[in-house]
Amino acid sequence: MEKTTLYFSGSNMKTWLTAILLGVGSLLLFLAGIGNPPIAIYDEALYVNSGRALLAEGQDPSPYGPPLGKLLVAGSIRALGDNSFGWRAGSAVFGALTLVGMFLFTKLLLDNHALGLTAAALTFFNNFLFVLSRLAMMDIFLMTFALWGILAFTAALKMERLTAPARRALLFASGVLLGFSGACKWNAVDELCVIAAIGAFLLIWSGRSKNPEMIQYGANLREAGTAWFLVSFSALPLLAYSATFWPLCRMLHVPFTTSQLLSMNVYIWRFHRAVVGNRAIAMAWYQWPLLSQPQRGLSYLVGNWYVMWAGLAAGLFCLRRFARSLPETLILLLYAANLLQWAVTPQSLTYYYYYFPAAMFLGLAIPVALHRLPAQLYGVRLSFVAVLPAACIFAYCLAHMAHLDAPYDSILGYWP
Numbered sequence: 001m002e003k004t005t006l007y008f009s010g011s012n013m014k015t016w017l018t019a020i021l022l023g024v025g026s027l028l029l030f031l032a033g034i035g036n037p038p039i040a041i042y043d044e045a046l047y048v049n050s051g052r053a054l055l056a057e058g059q060d061p062s063p064y065g066p067p068l069g070k071l072l073v074a075g076s077i078r079a080l081g082d083n084s085f086g087w088r089a090g091s092a093v094f095g096a097l098t099l100v101g102m103f104l105f106t107k108l109l110l111d112n113h114a115l116g117l118t119a120a121a122l123t124f125f126n127n128f129l130f131v132l133s134r135l136a137m138m139d140i141f142l143m144t145f146a147l148w149g150i151l152a153f154t155a156a157l158k159m160e161r162l163t164a165p166a167r168r169a170l171l172f173a174s175g176v177l178l179g180f181s182g183a184c185k186w187n188a189v190d191e192l193c194v195i196a197a198i199g200a201f202l203l204i205w206s207g208r209s210k211n212p213e214m215i216q217y218g219a220n221l222r223e224a225g226t227a228w229f230l231v232s233f234s235a236l237p238l239l240a241y242s243a244t245f246w247p248l249c250r251m252l253h254v255p256f257t258t259s260q261l262l263s264m265n266v267y268i269w270r271f272h273r274a275v276v277g278n279r280a281i282a283m284a285w286y287q288w289p290l291l292s293q294p295q296r297g298l299s300y301l302v303g304n305w306y307v308m309w310a311g312l313a314a315g316l317f318c319l320r321r322f323a324r325s326l327p328e329t330l331i332l333l334l335y336a337a338n339l340l341q342w343a344v345t346p347q348s349l350t351y352y353y354y355y356f357p358a359a360m361f362l363g364l365a366i367p368v369a370l371h372r373l374p375a376q377l378y379g380v381r382l383s384f385v386a387v388l389p390a391a392c393i394f395a396y397c398l399a400h401m402a403h404l405d406a407p408y409d410s411i412l413g414y415w416p
Contacts, residue, residue: 014113015104015107015113018103018113018116018117019100019103019104022096022099022100022103022120023096023097023099023100024096026095026096026099026100026124027092027093027095027096030091030092030095030096030130030133030134031089031092032402033402033403033404034084034085034088034089034092034134035083035084035085035088036084036402036403036404036405037084037403038083038084039084040084040087040136041135041297041298041299042135042137042297042298042353043137044087044135044136044137046061046062047062047069047070047073047136047137047138048073048077048087048136049061049062050062050070050073050074051070051071051073051074051076051077051087051136052074052077052082054070054071054074054248054251054252055074055077055078057251057252057253059252060248060252063264063267063268064267064268064271064272064275065138065185065268066182066183066184066185066186066241066244066245066265066268067183067244067245067247067248068141068180068183068184068244069137069138069141069142069183069184069185070138070248071244071247071248072090072094072141073087073090073136075090076088076089076090076091076136087136088134088135088136090136091132091133091134091135091136091137091140091141092133092134094133094140094141094143094144095129095130095132095133095134095140095144096133097144097148098123098129098133098140098143098144098147098360099120099123099124099129100120101144101147101148101151102119102120102123102147102360102363102364103116103117103119103120104116104151105119105147105150105151105154105364106118106119106120106364106367106368108151108154108155108158108159109154109158109326109327109330109368110327110367110368110371112367112371114375114381114383115367115370115371115383116367117383118366118367118370118383118386118387119363119364119366119367121387121390121391122307122363122364122366122367122386122387122390123360123363123364124394125304125307125387125390125391125393125394126303126304126307126308126359126360126362126363126390126394127301127302127303127304127307127394127397127401128301128303128353128355128356128359128360129360130394130398130401130402131298131299131300131301131401132301132353132356134299134402135298135299137353138184138185139185139353139354139356139357141181141184141185142181142184142185142187142188142357143181143356143357143360144181145177145178145180145181145184145188146177146178146181146188146191146357147360148177149173149174149175149176149177149178149180149181149191149195150174150191150195150330150334152170152171152173152174152177153170153171153174153195153199154326154330155170156170156171156174156220156221156224157202157217157220157221157326158217158220158326162220164223164224164225167220167221167223167224168224168225168228168232171224171228171229171232171233172228172232172236174195174232174233175231175232175233175236175237175240176236176237176240177240178191178192178195178233178237178240179236179237179238179239179240179241180240180241180244182237182241183240183241183244186268187338187341187345187354187357190334190337190338190341190357191334191337191338191357192233192237193337194330194333194334194337195233196233196234197333198326198329198330198333199221199229199233202214202217202218202221203218203221203222203226203229205218206218206219211324213325213326217326242261245260245261245264272346272347273346273347275347275348275349276348276349277348277349277351278349279349281295281297281351282349282350282351283350283351283352284350285339285342285343285350285354285355286343288339288352288354288355288358288359289308289312289339289355290308290309291303291308291352292305294397294400295352295353298352298353299400299401299402299403300397300400300401301352301353301401302397303355303359303362304390304393304394304397305393306389306390306393307359307362307363307366307390307393308359308362310366310386310389311359311361311362311363311365311366312362312365314362314365314366314368314369315331315332315335315362315365317369317372318331318332318365318368318369319332321372327368327371328368331361331364331365331368332365334357334358334361335358335361335362335365338357338358338361339355339358342354366386367383367386370382370383370386
């Protein structure tokens with residue numbers, strides 16, 4: 001089994017310095033020109049109007065979603081003003097946190113600083129993160145909380161020389177963060193189910209395994225306690241999710257009771273079962289992975305073609321170690337759960353930006369695959385080769401995603 005060090009200890013200054021630089025640098029890039037266009041686009045109007053209403057302690061005009069993301073938009077408006085910059089700045093902060101989380105998660109998962117940077121670069125260049133970090137929509141909040149919840153769970157599994165209370169604290173944090181993710185959008189249940197399933201598998205089967213990696217992870221979970229694991233991924237996410245309705249109820253001047261909480265959530269469920277949606281921009285979930293045309297109404301969003309398609313190839317490469325190694329197993333399950341859930345979700349229409357969480361894990365599949373290959377080929381680092389095409393395609397898409405004005409909107413060519 002590969003040695004896992006205390007990545008998050010004060011002694012590992014390189015990791016922390018890299019994380020800080022990634023966070024600050026990406027935040028500045030996300031904020032640059034974020035107020036353009038100055039009008040709400042796509043679903044922004046729903047959440048901006050909700051934020052305004054909540055600040056005015058009026059009725060939420062969009063009660064058909066959980067509250068946490070709308071509360072974060074409201075907080076951003078209060079702090080920075082009711083304008084396009086104020087609406088979106090909170091998303092930029094969470095986008096930067098997502099990038100930092102992806103770096104730390106990959107470094108922890110693979111025990112490789114260079115591949116952690118590779119994952120961060122591919123995440124930044126995948127187009128989804130840039131677009132959704134510059135819009136007042138819920139998906140970036142969902143992804144940030146989910147990713148940090150997965151990171152906390154992985155740390156509880158892998159980090160050495162932790163005490164049992166420290167592992168319990170990490171499991172506690174993971175459950176709470178996953179609950180907060182669900183309080184932004186319900187489809188965060190995918191991440192919760194994957195983490196719970198992996199943990200349950202390790203607790204039940206690792207004692208019978210001959211794989212030293214699985215044996216150690218199971219032992220680490222048992223050290224934290226089976227009962228604590230069950231509480232962390234059942235009761236705690238539900239409590240964290242429910243707690244986010246308390247400030248909403250106060251703003252709406254309604255009692256925060258079990259019956260009120262149940263009523264609000266039944267309404268959300270019934271609304272999404274019945275909503276018709278906009279068929280003009282809808283797209284079936286199975287069309288997302290190979291899409292090549294941009295969503296013009298949504299900042300020309302299209303996944304970076306190289307990251308999306310090379311990520312699928314990397315995922316196929318990872319299949320050979322599925323259920324035998326944590327990195328490959330975790331990435332494949334997270335991608336599959338986030339994509340295939342839309343085959344069974346009882347919602348009449350789906351939209352391309354729903355692919356965001358799954359697409360994020362495609363960028364991670366590439367460094368996970370590289371981890372099993374030589375670091376260099378003919379003296380050239382494969383991680384550099386893996387990032388360069390993504391950077392070129394991102395540069396080609398940037399002018400349109402950033403809503404740059406003429407002549408910069410076509411500086412690298414005209415989009416048909």
